[in-house]
Amino acid sequence: MTEHGGWPIGFTGYTGRGGMRADGDDISIVVSDRPTTSAAMFTRSRFAAPSVRLSRRHTAARRFRAVVTLAQNANVATGRRGEENTAEVVRRTAALLGVAEEEVLIGATGVIGRPLPMETIRAHFDALPAPAPAGGAAGAAGGVGGRFTADPEAVARAMMTTDTRPKTHTRTVGPARITAVAKGVGMLEPNMATMLAYLFTDAAVEPEELDRALRAAVDRSFNCLSVDTDTSTSDTVAVLANGAAGPVDPGEFAAALADVCLDLTLQMARDGEGATKLLTVSVDGARDGAQARRVAKAVVNSPLVKTAVHGADPNWGRVLMAVGKNTEETDIDPERVVVRFGDLPVYPEEPEGTLLEEVTALLRRDEVTIRVSLGIADGAATVYGCDLSAGYVRVNADYTS
Amino acid sequence: MTEHGGWPIGFTGYTGRGGMRADGDDISIVVSDRPTTSAAMFTRSRFAAPSVRLSRRHTAARRFRAVVTLAQNANVATGRRGEENTAEVVRRTAALLGVAEEEVLIGATGVIGRPLPMETIRAHFDALPAPAPAGGAAGAAGGVGGRFTADPEAVARAMMTTDTRPKTHTRTVGPARITAVAKGVGMLEPNMATMLAYLFTDAAVEPEELDRALRAAVDRSFNCLSVDTDTSTSDTVAVLANGAAGPVDPGEFAAALADVCLDLTLQMARDGEGATKLLTVSVDGARDGAQARRVAKAVVNSPLVKTAVHGADPNWGRVLMAVGKNTEETDIDPERVVVRFGDLPVYPEEPEGTLLEEVTALLRRDEVTIRVSLGIADGAATVYGCDLSAGYVRVNADYTS
Numbered sequence: 001m002t003e004h005g006g007w008p009i010g011f012t013g014y015t016g017r018g019g020m021r022a023d024g025d026d027i028s029i030v031v032s033d034r035p036t037t038s039a040a041m042f043t044r045s046r047f048a049a050p051s052v053r054l055s056r057r058h059t060a061a062r063r064f065r066a067v068v069t070l071a072q073n074a075n076v077a078t079g080r081r082g083e084e085n086t087a088e089v090v091r092r093t094a095a096l097l098g099v100a101e102e103e104v105l106i107g108a109t110g111v112i113g114r115p116l117p118m119e120t121i122r123a124h125f126d127a128l129p130a131p132a133p134a135g136g137a138a139g140a141a142g143g144v145g146g147r148f149t150a151d152p153e154a155v156a157r158a159m160m161t162t163d164t165r166p167k168t169h170t171r172t173v174g175p176a177r178i179t180a181v182a183k184g185v186g187m188l189e190p191n192m193a194t195m196l197a198y199l200f201t202d203a204a205v206e207p208e209e210l211d212r213a214l215r216a217a218v219d220r221s222f223n224c225l226s227v228d229t230d231t232s233t234s235d236t237v238a239v240l241a242n243g244a245a246g247p248v249d250p251g252e253f254a255a256a257l258a259d260v261c262l263d264l265t266l267q268m269a270r271d272g273e274g275a276t277k278l279l280t281v282s283v284d285g286a287r288d289g290a291q292a293r294r295v296a297k298a299v300v301n302s303p304l305v306k307t308a309v310h311g312a313d314p315n316w317g318r319v320l321m322a323v324g325k326n327t328e329e330t331d332i333d334p335e336r337v338v339v340r341f342g343d344l345p346v347y348p349e350e351p352e353g354t355l356l357e358e359v360t361a362l363l364r365r366d367e368v369t370i371r372v373s374l375g376i377a378d379g380a381a382t383v384y385g386c387d388l389s390a391g392y393v394r395v396n397a398d399y400t401s
Numbered sequence: 402m403t404e405h406g407g408w409p410i411g412f413t414g415y416t417g418r419g420g421m422r423a424d425g426d427d428i429s430i431v432v433s434d435r436p437t438t439s440a441a442m443f444t445r446s447r448f449a450a451p452s453v454r455l456s457r458r459h460t461a462a463r464r465f466r467a468v469v470t471l472a473q474n475a476n477v478a479t480g481r482r483g484e485e486n487t488a489e490v491v492r493r494t495a496a497l498l499g500v501a502e503e504e505v506l507i508g509a510t511g512v513i514g515r516p517l518p519m520e521t522i523r524a525h526f527d528a529l530p531a532p533a534p535a536g537g538a539a540g541a542a543g544g545v546g547g548r549f550t551a552d553p554e555a556v557a558r559a560m561m562t563t564d565t566r567p568k569t570h571t572r573t574v575g576p577a578r579i580t581a582v583a584k585g586v587g588m589l590e591p592n593m594a595t596m597l598a599y600l601f602t603d604a605a606v607e608p609e610e611l612d613r614a615l616r617a618a619v620d621r622s623f624n625c626l627s628v629d630t631d632t633s634t635s636d637t638v639a640v641l642a643n644g645a646a647g648p649v650d651p652g653e654f655a656a657a658l659a660d661v662c663l664d665l666t667l668q669m670a671r672d673g674e675g676a677t678k679l680l681t682v683s684v685d686g687a688r689d690g691a692q693a694r695r696v697a698k699a700v701v702n703s704p705l706v707k708t709a710v711h712g713a714d715p716n717w718g719r720v721l722m723a724v725g726k727n728t729e730e731t732d733i734d735p736e737r738v739v740v741r742f743g744d745l746p747v748y749p750e751e752p753e754g755t756l757l758e759e760v761t762a763l764l765r766r767d768e769v770t771i772r773v774s775l776g777i778a779d780g781a782a783t784v785y786g787c788d789l790s791a792g793y794v795r796v797n798a799d800y801t802s
Contacts, residue, residue, distance in 0.1 A: 046733045047725030077721045077735065079749060112718025113748060233722055303704075304797055311798030317513025320478045321634055324448030332447045334478065347514065348480060389798070390791035396705055397712030397790070 006152045006170050008177040008202035009244035010034050015158040016128075016146025019120025020072035020110065027124060027146070028158035030181070030200060031066040031097050036242040037204075038064040039211040040105060041218055043235035049076040050086040051108040052234060058102050062207050064240050065103035067198050068093040069159050071183070072110040073117070076233045085116045092125040107196045107236045109183060110161050152181050159183040159196060162395055167267040173256035176203035176245035182264045197222065197237040197264050203253055204243035213254035214239050221261035224293070224383040226301050227272035237261075269384040274391030278384065279309055280369040286379030287331055293381035295329065298322045299370060306388035312363040314356065316346040323372055336375030341368070407553045407571050409578040409603035410645035411435050416559040417529075417547025420521025421473035421511065428525060428547070429559035431582070431601060432467040432498050433643040438605075439465040440612040441506065442619055444636035450477040451487040452509040453635060459503050463608050465641050466504035468599050469494040470560050472584070473511040474518075477634045486517045493526040508597045508637045510584060511562050553582050560584040560597060563796055568668040574657035577604035577646035583665045598623065598638040598665050604654055605644030614655040615640050622662035625694070625784040627702050628673035638662075670785040675792030679785070680710055681770045687780030688732055694782035696730065699723045700771060707789035713764040715757065717747040724773055737776030742769070 007013065010033045015025035040059045042052045051070075058064070068089065075082050086106060094101045128146060149155065156166035160183050167182040184195025205213070218237055239257065270278045281300040286292035299305055302322040308315040316339050323337060339347040342362045344355065351359050362368070368387075408414065411434045416426035441460045443453045452471075459465070469490065476483050487507060495502045529547060550556065557567035561584050568583040585596025606614070619638055640658065671679045682701040687693035700706055703723040709716040717740050724738060740748040743763045745756065752760050763769070769788075 044728035045722070045725040046728065046730060047721050047735050074718075077718060077748060111716075112722055113716075113751065114718070233725060303793070307794050307797035310794065313798065315512075315514075317475075317478060317515070320448050321446070321513055324446040324634060327445035327447065329447060334448050347478060350514065388794060390794045392704070393708050393711065393789060393791045393794065396708035397714065 006168070006179050007150065008179055008200050008242070010202055010242045011179070011200045013149045013152060013155040014146060015149060015154050016124050018070060018124045019117045020070065025146075025154075025158035026071045027068070027121070028071070028155045029066055029068045029093060029097070030155060030198060031099070032200070032240060032242040034242050034244065035063055036065060036240040037207045037210055038062050038238060038240045039207070039214045040064070040236065040238035041214065043233060045233045045235075047077060047233045049074055049108055049234045050078070050083045051075060051106040052236060054086050054090060055105045055107070055236065058105060061102055063103060064105045064238065065099040066093060066097050067105045067107065067238060067240070069106070069196060070108040070110075070116065071159050071161055073108065073114060074110045074112050074234050075108045075116050076112040078113065078115050081115060085118055088118070089121065096125065096128055105236070105238055107234065109159070109196055109234050112233060152179050156181040156183065162273055163271055165267070165271050167264055167271070169260050169263045169267075171256055171260060173203060173252050174248035176201055176248050178203070178256055178260050180260050180264055182268065184268045195222075195235050195268065197261070199239040199257065199260060201239065201241045202243065202245035203241055203248040204246055205241040205248070205250070205253060209250050210239060210241055213257045216254060217258040217261040220258060221265040224381070225265045225269055226297060226383065226385045227269065227275070265384055269386050272386035273395045274389040274393070275386030276366065276389055276391075277309060277387045278367045279306065279386055280367070280382060280384055281372070282369065282380070282382045283372045283374065284380040285374040285376055286381070287376050288379040289381055290379070291329065292374075292379040293383065294326060295323055295332070295372065295374065296381050296383040298326055299372065300383045300385035303388055305370075306385070309363065309368050310387035310389050312360060314341065314346065314351070314359045314363055316341070319370055319372065320347060331376055332374055338373040338375070340371040407569070407580050408551065409580055409601050409643070411603055411643045412580070412601045414550045414553060414556040415547060416550060416555050417525050419471060419525045420518045421471060426547075426555075426559035427472045428469070428522070429472070429556045430467055430469045430494060430498070431556060431599060432500070433601070433641060435643050435645065436464055437466060437641040437643040438608045438611055439463050439639060439641045440608070440615045441465070441637065441639035442615065444634060446634045446636075448478060448634045450475055450509055450635045451479070451484045452476060452507040453637060455487050455491060456506045456508070456637065459506060462503055464504060465506045465639065466500040467494060467498050468506045468508065468639060468641070470507070470597060471509040471511075471517065472560050472562055474509065474515060475511045475513050475635050476509045476517050477513040479514065479516050482516060486519055489519070490522065497526065497529055506637070506639055508635065510560070510597055510635050513634060553580050557582040557584065563674055564672055566668070566672050568665055568672070570661050570664045570668075572657055572661060574604060574654050575649040577602055577649050579604070579657055579661050581661050581665055583669065585669045596636050596669065598662070600640040600658065600661060602640065602642045603644065603646035604642055604649040605647055606642045606649070606651070606654060610651050611640060611642055614658045617655060618659040618662040621659060622666040625782070626666045626670055627698060627784065627786045628670065628676070666785055670787050673787035674796045675790040675794070676787030677767065677790055677792070678710060678788045679768045680707070680787055681768070681783060681785055682773070683770065683781070683783045684773045684775065685779075685781040686775040686777055687782070688777050689780040690782055691780070692730065693780040694784065695727060696724055696733070696773065696775065697782050697784040699727055700773065701784045701786035704789055706771075707786070710764065710769050711788035711790050713761060715742065715747065715752070715760045715764055717742070720771060720773065721748060732777055733775055739774040739776070741772040
């Protein structure tokens with residue numbers, strides 16, 4: 001199989017209509033034409049989706065060949081029927097592609113607590129020629145409503161729920177390529193993993209190395225992202241490496257994987273529900289990295305900080321409030337804390353005149369960085385989020401999502 | 402001294418203008434004409450206001466005679482100058498009323514990180530006849546801009562920031578009366594105490610009894626309130642008992658105090674920034690009361706639940722998401738969870754037809770109750786909050802508060 005557009009060698013995409021989205025594709029698949037080494041991480045929610053529970057079982061083998069995603073319905077809290085429906089989608093996907101069921105990872109995202117529309121989903125699969133050769137051929141299924149696609153963006157688009165933009169990223173590492181597709185804009189404070197983010201590479205990577213690289217990358221990217229403090233039942237991040245391009249330097253590969261994850265994280269934050277600004281919060285001088293992250297999360301999650309950023313209000317008092325709100329951080333001394341907006345100091349030296357104007361101008365930009373130095377030790381962390389706008393309320397109050 | 406309007410015997414109120422509010426009174430005082438027994442609880446924020454730190458020191462004596470409040474400026478994160486200004490306001494208040502400085506509790510609420518306008522505050526106190534007899538006489542200071550008042554609502558109004566309504570409550574217990582004034586609508590997830598709530602009573606109560614009654618009442622009321630997960634630097638709740646009406650039954654007094662605190666809590670939740678609905682979340686069947694409260698807080702704080710309630714969207718899936726998001730609650734089993742909106746079951750039996758219409762109608766009311774049964778043991782808790790509207794964003798993005 002030849003390389004298609006943005007996919008690494010041996011991978012291809014597919015999108016089709018399962019009847020969950022009023023208009024447009026809502027089933028997507030990415031498949032490798034040869035075996036892979038893979039690694040995956042999932043939500044730790046107590047209400048993990050059937051798709052997460054099934055995929056977690058399949059992860060043990062570390063050899064995913066295909067990732068199938070249903071959008072607009074998370075199929076969560078749907079009882080035994082939800083589990084059976086999940087298994088059926090996996091079975092049909094495996095049959096379509098000619099791979100084992102254990103080689104299929106399934107993701108689902110959208111409304112919680114509603115059964116999948118299995119009649120239209122079955123009709124979609126029934127209309128496809130099955131079994132097709134693994135990876136299929138571009139355009140092969142075009143006549144029956146679905147289509148194989150060389151364009152990762154088409155897959156990312158079919159995965160969207162309240163996302164306003166498809167999220168993809170491609171970069172090379174040595175002779176290989178890493179291509180990622182992702183979705184996620186709300187119900188988004190990942191814990192261990194985040195929303196749906198799939199990374200495909202034709203690099204040859206050892207299983208342990210792949211696992212380690214994924215965990216390190218996720219820890220610095222998706223796990224540092226919060227749009228609204230809510231944790232999805234469906235968070236999934238997976239990487240499939242099929243080796244088609246041969247081996248790469250492990251360090252370079254890990255760094256490239258981290259870059260791709262961070263890029264997707266920033267895309268998610270920028271596209272946060274109702275967001276008009278990317279908000280980055282960096283904390284240094286903490287007791288350790290964990291404390292730095294807790295404090296940074298408190299700031300990036302504070303509705304009062306988020307609304308102030310939205311209104312370009314240079315309200316550093318709210319940043320201090322958020323830094324102080326965790327009553328268990330007894331070593332944080334208000335006398336030693338320094339706050340900066342961008343590189344401009346705002347506390348303890350209150351900005352006035354020209355400096356205050358510069359601070360306000362900085363807050364009007366579409367990327368805002370808040371820096372907090374705690375003055376305790378060397379712990380540091382950076383987290384990502386967005387402002388809170390009336391658009392967030394509109395998106396979440398006016399539609400069932 | 403005679404009883405004034407809504408105040409218990411021996412208490413009176415005062416309001417005046419210190420130049421913090423563009424228009425209207427912003428300094429308020431309530432004073433007892435005789436010694437009191439008192440108890441108080443304060444924010445546990447690491448950035449506690451100078452007013453909180455000074456009042457906390459004064460609390461040791463348990464004999465507050467007067468409570469002075471500055472509105473529109475919390476005087477937090479204002480360095481040594483902020484501490485000196487706080488001490489000066491207490492000194493001037495004590496001199497005005499003829500009481501000891503240690504008998505004055507000071508509260509301040511409003512913007513963080515800006516110095517107090519001491520010139521106008523000093524001008525306010527300089528214009529008053531001092532020292533006046535403790536409690537003063539109604540109307541005595543009317544000619545110089547401030548006035549003593551028999552109306553608790555006037556004091557509550559002078560304490561307001563983004564509150565849209567003054568918050569007071571009066572009830573009798575035996576021969577005595579409890580009158581409370583409070584403020585608080587945002588930066589509001591109390592931890593140990595909340596915003597500014599002052600309770601005055603002419604009941605004679607032993608110090609330990611008063612302290613115990615206050616802690617119990619706060620635990621079931623203010624500590625169960627969350628508007629936006631942000632914790633104020635200024636939270637204060639205090640009760641002053643001057644004994645003028647004689648002794649009351651301790652059990653009845655504690656119950657009455659709890660009733661007053663709960664009433665103020667509901668007033669705060671209803672008047673939450675941008676709120677259009679009171680949201681009550683009750684959890685039962687938990688491992689213990691603490692777990693019930695954690696889960697209830699997760700639901701009442703979820704932006705996605707709050708926006709769904711705002712939009713009257715019967716989205717029980719978001720309730721399940723919030724119940725499941727604390728990954729450390731490993732004994733919560735999705736199979737045993739039951740969710741009701743009001744008394745109407747919505748999970749695991751999905752409502753359809755007429756029942757679904759009833760659920761939606763219920764969500765359109767201005768008071769919504771969500772009940773979650775965990776099916777583990779007997780732990781229960783009820784917490785209070787409000788919906789999240791575009792009004793919250795407007796209030797907090799468009800003004801420095």
